[in-house]
Amino acid sequence: MRLTSARVLVAVLALVAAVVGPLTALGPAQAAAAAPVGWTVQVGSQASDEAFQGMRFLPGDVTIDAGDTVRWVARSTEIHTVTFFPGGGPQATLPDFNPADMTQLTRQGGSVYDPKTGFNSGLMTTVPTKGDAGPLPPVPHVQSYSLTFPAAGTFTYYCLVHGKMMVGVVHVQPAGTAYPYTQADYNDQARIARAGMAAMGKHLRHDLVRRSTAHRVFMGDDNGAVAVMRFVRRTAVVHRGERVVFRNPGEGAPHTVTFGREPPPPGLFSPSGTPGRYSGGQLNSGIIGPHGSFTVRFTKVGTFHYVCALHDNMGMRGTVVVKR
Ligand SMILES: [Cu+2]
Incomplete structure (x- = not known):
């Protein structure tokens, strides 16, 4: 039986060689395969x-x-x-x-x-x-x-x-x-x-929404594969005299909290302004690395916009509304 199938195989190979042989002899097909x-x-x-x-x-x-x-x-x-x-x-x-x-x-x-x-x-x-x-x-x-x-x-x-x-x-x-x-x-x-x-990004963001409050804003998050480039919550509503803690819970991406004019680098990388008494104008956290945080006390009624100076081009922006 084995001999027979081997013979059939040889016959098939011979047939294939007969058909393919002339083609490969032409050259270009073979050259293309090795390109x-x-x-x-x-x-x-x-x-x-x-x-x-x-x-x-x-x-x-x-x-x-x-x-x-x-x-x-x-x-x-x-x-x-x-x-x-x-x-x-x-x-x-x-x-x-x-x-x-x-x-x-x-x-x-x-x-x-x-x-x-x-x-x-x-x-x-x-x-x-x-x-x-x-x-x-x-x-x-x-x-x-x-x-x-x-x-x-x-x-x-x-x-x-x-x-x-x-x-x-x-x-x-x-x-x-x-x-x-x-x-x-x-x-x-x-x-x-x-x-x-x-899917991981959506899950991370939903989890941040759940953990955030008006006084605790997350600066994105990451899990080693995906980074969320958003402040959560995006709009925090507080009363005059209250504090907001901006927290970076991730392991990877650094962020900033930057109110007012963005200082050009290298000034951007270090803190400026008075976070203990913010009433508008320029305030910059500097680089907030993994597990870092930045606390701002708002002393004036109003609507204050801020950005992450590193990721604002991806839409990483937020607002704090201060009421009486
Ligand atoms: Cu950022």
């Missing part, structure tokens, strides 16, 4: 109103062949980077994001990957270069960034802004190896991950 392939990875994601920002490379893991190119495409207002460190391996510690360090903010390295050196995309965001991507120096904004990987290996990259929350891997197989996934598969993975993050 380098381009792959796309999405950088960040967001809700349509930008209230949630997803802190992921989508997909976080791609497998390509030597000679292929990966193109990273910005998908959010929030800034990110694609950054490989020398050696190309995972990093035990990462440098803090430093908005004054131009090697972090701008492109470093060419378009052909080499694990001996570092590579950096520069600031990736969907916001055009002349738009508002937060209080950063005027550097070019990058909408897409491409690297060709000439040699096999496994290479890890990070977003300098979001650190270990946002890590990706490129597996490079020897040229000609079959791919485990297609770009369509990766796009499906990305779509499912985006839907999951949108």
Whole structure:
């Protein structure tokens, strides 16, 4: 029986060879199959109103062949980077994001990957270069960034802004190896991950609504994958002489509470004004990091608008109404 099926198989293979042989002998079909392939990875994601920002490379893991190119495409207002460190391996510690360090903010390295050196995309965001991507120096904004990987290996990259929350891997197989996934598969993975993050964002925000009061306003929140870029509650109504505590419950994103004119950086990053007796005009919390808070006592009747100076471009604004 075995012999018979083996014979049938041989016969089938011979037939296939007879049909395919002449075709492959023509050349172009074979050349096309071995041609380098381009792959796309999405950088960040967001809700349509930008209230949630997803802190992921989508997909976080791609497998390509030597000679292929990966193109990273910005998908959010929030800034990110694609950054490989020398050696190309995972990093035990990462440098803090430093908005004054131009090697972090701008492109470093060419378009052909080499694990001996570092590579950096520069600031990736969907916001055009002349738009508002937060209080950063005027550097070019990058909408897409491409690297060709000439040699096999496994290479890890990070977003300098979001650190270990946002890590990706490129597996490079020897040229000609079959791919485990297609770009369509990766796009499906990305779509499912985006839907999951949108659900998480909604849940986080509902939870903030439940925990907030007129005297306790949350400065967004995050869970390591999704950041809520909203003050909750957006309008707080208090009486004259009362306090409002603005609290940053998240682990990741810093925020500010800024009334009146936004001081230009670096003044923006430190507190100014008198939060113990606010009666209008300029008041700035400076950077309120994870688990930080900022308390303001309102001494005048009126309606006072404020922003997060880092995320106002995403709609992170609030109002305090002070009654008698
Ligand atoms: Cu903010």
